[in-house]
Amino acid sequence: MKTYSLERLEKLCKQRKVWKAQGKRVVFTNGCFDLLHPGHITYLQDAKTLGDVLIIGLNDDASIRRLKGDARPINPLDDRAVMLKALKPVDEVVAFSDDTPFNLISALLPDVLVKGGDYSADNIVGADVVTNAGGHVTTIPFLAGYSSTRLIQKIIALDA
16 A cells, blocks of 8 residues: 555645535544554544544654654554554545654645644644634544553563
């Protein structure tokens, strides 16, 4: 699955215009989604209820290493993209290589920008771009007890 290229982003931006002309509401979220767990699934299901089309901006491997260290990601980009794309709520997955999805958000201009409950609307990257374009920014609470980092720590403890 080819998740990132300038050509792919251009096609997705053109498709975004089609969806807008059809009156569809585009929702965008982003993350690493390194080890999928029930928290991710619940979050994505909730995000999809905010609109008609859910696009996920997926950190590429290099950006995850910069954010989380050399031991991450556990799963490479193409594997993470395939798993996400297979989920019912997810319509599109597009990778990005920057440390933040700002450029991706600026290009796509979603109607709704959503992040997990550990963010506040004033510190969500791209919030100003989305609101200035007439969009909405919101957060969704996390399902308690789930995180990729916690899963990795549990696996390491089992191996010790």
